[in-house]
Amino acid sequence: IIIAVSLTTHVIARFLPLHDVKTLQQRKTITLEHRVEAGERLLLTPFWTVIAYLAIQATLELKGSLELRWHGATQTSRWCSLLYCAKMAVDVPLSAYELRHKRSAQLMMVAHHLLSFVAIGCGLATKRCAF
Numbered sequence: 001i002i003i004a005v006s007l008t009t010h011v012i013a014r015f016l017p018l019h020d021v022k023t024l025q026q027r028k029t030i031t032l033e034h035r036v037e038a039g040e041r042l043l044l045t046p047f048w049t050v051i052a053y054l055a056i057q058a059t060l061e062l063k064g065s066l067e068l069r070w071h072g073a074t075q076t077s078r079w080c081s082l083l084y085c086a087k088m089a090v091d092v093p094l095s096a097y098e099l100r101h102k103r104s105a106q107l108m109m110v111a112h113h114l115l116s117f118v119a120i121g122c123g124l125a126t127k128r129c130a131f
Contacts, residue, residue, distance in 0.1 A: 002086035005047070010039030033098060040094065047087065054080035058130060070129060077130035081120050088117040 013035050018027045027034060058077035062068045091113045099106035123129045 002083065002090055006039070006043055006090050009042040010035065013038035013042060036094060036098060047083075051080060051084060051087075054083070062130065071127075073127040073130050078124065078127075081124040081130060085117050085121045085124060088113045088120070092117075 016038060018030050018034050018038050019025060020027055054076055058074055058080050061074045061076055062072045092110055095109035095113055096106060099109055
């Protein structure tokens with residue numbers, strides 16, 4: 001789902017006029033990096049809105065007891081974690097590509113996405129500590 005949506009937003013971004021985020025002037029020269037960035041911006045707002053909704057809903061579903069918070073999982077919490085992990089998996093190569101000229105930023109972002117993937121993924125795999 002995430003890969004399909006991500007690719008779709010990148011295709012849509014190819015047909016949009018792109019503007020510099022600092023000056024707001026339309027870009028005269030558009031690079032692949034600009035297209036990737038635009039595709040990500042199209043995806044991020046609706047994606048994180050869905051993740052936030054799922055996280056709040058899962059938290060409400062698991063609020064009953066300490067045992068549920070540590071050892072419980074619901075369909076909502078699993079979908080939230082699954083979508084989050086899928087996005088992190090997609091973001092590893094994107095971050096590596098987008099930041100290839102800034103080595104320290106590239107390493108930090110790739111490490112952040114991998115660590116997030118592992119942390120949430122472990123909860124997803126063990127069906128524990130969802131929220």
